[in-house]
Amino acid sequence: MNKRVTMKDIAEKLGVSKVTVSKALKDSPDISSSLKEKIIKTAQEMGYIYNAKGRMLRENLTYSIGVISSEKYYGKDDYFYIDLYKHLSNSLEKLGFTTTFNIISQSDENDLSVPNALLEQKVDGVVILGQMSLDYIQKILSYNYPTVFLDFYCDKFNVDCVITDNFYATYEITNMLIEQGHTQIGFVGNIYATSSIQDRFLGFYKALLENKIDLNKDWIIKDRDDNNNFIDIILPKNLPTAFVCNCDKTAYLTIEKLKSRGYKVPDDVSVVGFDDSLHAVLSQPKITTVRVNLEEMGRRTAKMMVEKIKQGEKHYGKMLIKGKIIIRESVKALK
C-alpha cells in the first residue's frame, strides 16, 4: 500500500516528462493520440492510481464536501435524512466530489464541537442537513466555508438553502380534502416548534382562507412541546371530519388515538400526513401523505454547492422543491 506508482514512475519508464504523463492522463489535446495511448496503457500495466493529494495542494481544493447533521434526525423511525444524504452524495459523486458525513451527537452540538474535516480544511464547502442549534450553526459558519442549508432555513443567517415547499404541499393536500367535501378540518402539530411545521400550517390555513372556511382554534392540536419532544395528543371534544397532520408520525399517533377512542379512520375521521415515512405505511389504515422530492433536493444542493465553490460564492437564496401527494387509505370523500 505504501509505495504507489506515481506519474514520475510512468514518465521515467517511458522516457517522457511527468508533464506529458499528466496531460495524457487527463486527455489533453496537447498530446498526440499515439503517445497518449501508450501512456494510458503503461499506467494501467503499472497499476497507477491517480493521487488527488497533489492536486488538492496545488489548487487548495479537496473536491470534497462536508455534510453535517444532527443525530436527532437518525432515530429508528427517521428514514428521511439518510435518503436525502444518499441523493446528495450521489449527485456530488457525479460532479467529481467526495462527501464526508458527520452525524453530530447532542453533546457535541452543545459543546460546539466541530468535525475534523472543517478544522483542517479537508472540505471545500459545507452542507448542514436539517436544523441545528443556532449557536452550532454560527460556529460552523465562523469557518467561512461556502455553505448551504438543506431542508431548513434560518433568516438569521443569510445562507442559501434548499427546502421542500412545505407551504404549497399542505395547501394542496388541504385543498384536496376540501374538494372531497370536508369543511371541518383540524391541524395537528406545534406551530411554534419548527419553521417547517409553521409553513405547513400556513399552507393549510391558506387553503381554508381561499375557501372561506373558518379556522377553529380548538382544532389546532399540539403534537410536541417547543423542544420537539412528542407529547400525548389531546383530542378536542367536538371532532372535525379531517385532520391535516404536520408529519406522518403525528398522523400515525393521531390515528392510534382516534382508534383508542372508538373512532374509525377514515370512516369517522380522515387523516393526512406528511413525509411518506415508514409510519405512513405501517399505520392501519395506511396514510395519505406528501412525498418530498428528495432526489431533486439532493441534485440541486450538489449543483449549487459546486457552483459556489468554482465560481466564487454565488448567492442563490431560497430554493423551493415541490412535493407530491401520495394517495392511500386514510381519507374518505364526503361527497
Add this chain to the structure above:
Amino acid sequence: MNKRVTMKDIAEKLGVSKVTVSKALKDSPDISSSLKEKIIKTAQEMGYIYNAKGRMLRENLTYSIGVISSEKYYGKDDYFYIDLYKHLSNSLEKLGFTTTFNIISQSDENDLSVPNALLEQKVDGVVILGQMSLDYIQKILSYNYPTVFLDFYCDKFNVDCVITDNFYATYEITNMLIEQGHTQIGFVGNIYATSSIQDRFLGFYKALLENKIDLNKDWIIKDRDDNNNFIDIILPKNLPTAFVCNCDKTAYLTIEKLKSRGYKVPDDVSVVGFDDSLHAVLSQPKITTVRVNLEEMGRRTAKMMVEKIKQGEKHYGKMLIKGKIIIRESVKALK
C-alpha cells in the same frame, strides 16, 4: 474563502521561520513556551485554520476513511446501519480521522462503479459496511487499501472483519426460551440467504442440541427467497410453542401472520426477534429481541482500521462483538 492565512503568513508577521510556527502549533517541546504562546495567539488573531492538504501530500496520508455500503441497507425500516455508521465515524473522529460515506446504488454495484474517494487516493483505508456482491467487493479490494468488513464476513477473501456474535446471541435467546419451559421451538428465516441468518440458525440449533431437543424440519420456516426478498410466511399445521426469528422484521411479520390466523402472541405462541429495530417496538406485542452492540462494533472497527494504517497492515482476523437480550412482551414462560 480563497485566501486563507498560512503558517508562512504567521511566521512573517512574527519574524520567525515557518518551521517554528509548525512546531509551536503542534505543541512541540522544541519551542519555548513563551514563543509558543505568542504564535498561538497570533494564529488565532489572524484567523488561521490548519490546512491538512500540506500534511496529506507530505505523509501520503489523508487521515480519512472511506465507508462503502449498499443502498439496500437503507430502506425505510433499516435503522441499523446508519446507527453503526454514526458510531464508526464518531470513533474515527476521536482518532483524528474524517469519514467519507458512499451509499452505493444497485446499478453502481452491478456496474462495479467505484467511489471517487478510492479512485483518487482520497482515503487511507476502506470499511465495507454490510455484505455486497462478491464482484463488487473484489473490485474494491483490487485498489489495495487496508480494508475491514463490518457486520459481515466472507471467507473467500482474507480480510479482517468485525461482526456481531450472531451465533452466541441466538444460542442465548433460545436457551432463555428453553429455561422458560419451551421445548417446541421453530426458527423463521431462510438459512441459505445470508451468513448472518445461517449463524443465527446454528446458535439456535446448538441450544436445542445441548438440551437434547430434536430439530423439527417443519418448524424451519422461510421468510425470504435466496435473493433476500421477503416472501409470505407459511405457518406449519402444528405450531411450536415458540419461534426464534432471524430478525425483528420477520418476527413482526410472523406475529402478524399468527394474529391473522387467530392466535394470540405470546399466550398461544411466543416469538423472539433480533436487531432491536423499529419493528420490535411498533409490533403489538412489543418484541423480545437481541440488541447488537453497535457502539462497540464502531469503536473496534475504527481502532483496527487506524492501527492497520499506522502500523502497516496488521492482521486481526474475525472479531466477534457480543449482543444483549432485550426483554419485552412477546414471550410467555411455560413454567
Add this chain to the structure above:
DNA sequence: CTGAAAGCGCTTACAG
C-alpha cells in the same frame, strides 16, 4: 531553542 533545505504528487504558465 531556532531555522534552512528538501520534498511529498500534481498542474499551470511558459518556452521551445
Add this chain to the structure above:
DNA sequence: CTGAAAGCGCTTACAG
C-alpha cells in the same frame, strides 16, 4: 507536440 521550472502548505531530518 513536448518539457523545465515553479509552487501549492506542510513536516522531517539535520545543522547550528
